[in-house]
Amino acid sequence: MAPFGGLSAFPVTPSDADGRVDTDRMGALVARLACTGLASIGVMGSTGGYPYFSVGERARAIAASVEAAGDVPVVAGIGALTTGEVLAHARAARDAGAQGLLLAPMSYLPLRDAEVLGLFREVAAATDLPICVYNNPITTHFDISNDLLTALAGIDRVDAVKNPAAAAEDCAEQMAVLRRRVPTGFSLGYSGDALIANALGAGADGWYSVLAGVLPAPCLALWAARGDAVERMVLNARLGPVWEVCRAFGGIRVAYEIASRLGFGRIDLPRPLLPLTRDEVARVEAALIASDLPLDAAP
């Protein structure tokens, strides 16, 4: 099911105040990840702030990442508000060397199922890259139901889903339902680091991780322990303080704060988004220490 499945890390995107990507620092962040054993690197995902960048800037970020990633496949976010823009992003991502596409149904006016189905059909017909359905209702404001996902999985080249992790029993039930309805080999993956252990325990094929984009080691350890209930619970519990600040402030905001302490200089999301406050940063620092993740030991 490559390039989807396994542990995929989503790096942040360094950029300037004019919305221009700093490709040197982007490459450095990706090179740091590429040597760790990750299954893929997800560039211009929500963590990378894809909706805030133009077609040209996303393509520059993807090209720099592909070069830095070596043999590790790069998957790229192509979501946008109009079909025309999505198609342009899909072409540009392909040309920049991406090996897979992540497509979230971004919305302003609320979308209907038939509209999302039509979008995926049109994009899949226009590319030769595999596509992952990127279901992130908190940011897209559209919830992909199991019925719609089943229809999407019937489209050629739509090979995977990235669903939000939930309570353990909900993940297990959803996965059991979907396994019966999607084609064999369709990759059922999850995101939402704070709840990911539930999806791992239920047998998820992939983990699309924000934290792994800045701190891959503890995520690789948790992924490796996914089949061992006791070890998985211990490693997840150790990350509890980090998951707590992710829940409180948003995992992506926490990731930009951590990214700014990796030795590549300050990295912020585009304005109007602001960095965490000083008190919030202190809580993030405390959480990292409590989870045995001092930043000077970051791999």
Next chain:
Amino acid sequence: MAPFGGLSAFPVTPSDADGRVDTDRMGALVARLACTGLASIGVMGSTGGYPYFSVGERARAIAASVEAAGDVPVVAGIGALTTGEVLAHARAARDAGAQGLLLAPMSYLPLRDAEVLGLFREVAAATDLPICVYNNPITTHFDISNDLLTALAGIDRVDAVKNPAAAAEDCAEQMAVLRRRVPTGFSLGYSGDALIANALGAGADGWYSVLAGVLPAPCLALWAARGDAVERMVLNARLGPVWEVCRAFGGIRVAYEIASRLGFGRIDLPRPLLPLTRDEVARVEAALIASDLPLDAAP
């Protein structure tokens, strides 16, 4: 409080499959509105699909509308996901002849109050046009609280709000609270046609209307009757069937269907958004007849 306050009509935006605005038809739609006695015309609002168009295309639509509107002021939507894009839209709208700016805090990652306040401060400092705070939680996914609105109203050039109409008692209570907290002359306006009678009854300074963009006459009558409780309720009740399909399908989708029957050819929102289904169109047609609004009598 000009250009804000009174009845403002929001026309749809005719465009082609490549996202290019048809300025001839845009002008024709606006000219048809300009002679009716409206207080202003809101171009590239949510009804106009502002988030789906580039800086250049929005500016073309605004310029064509300003030309067609004659003495009627044009206010223009400048919302976008990044501060840089909002500033570019503000400059382009000013250059195209807009007399007021509508700014909605569009979001992908959930925004915080401090971020929205920072955005409005930066935009207000960069323009000499008056700004209306465009509060539309259904589309922007950010709800502007009374506390935040009070802070925004303290910024020079932030002169108005467009809040969502609600139940009668909620509108009245919100308006009473806000009147005490915002500067004298700050315009408290509402949108959400199906519930607008509640806001009119509570003394709203303005009505930002989707329906008036395609059918101004019944909206002008309802606005004129706002101080007469019986007449207002009768006119509003007569529009009940139209409000019902607006609630069921979204007022903006209904507006595009009605706009396509005004004699200017088919007008649709950009894909992936699709027109209403045949059954839904039949319900819209029935609602118009039941509300005594046959389209051949449209002004």
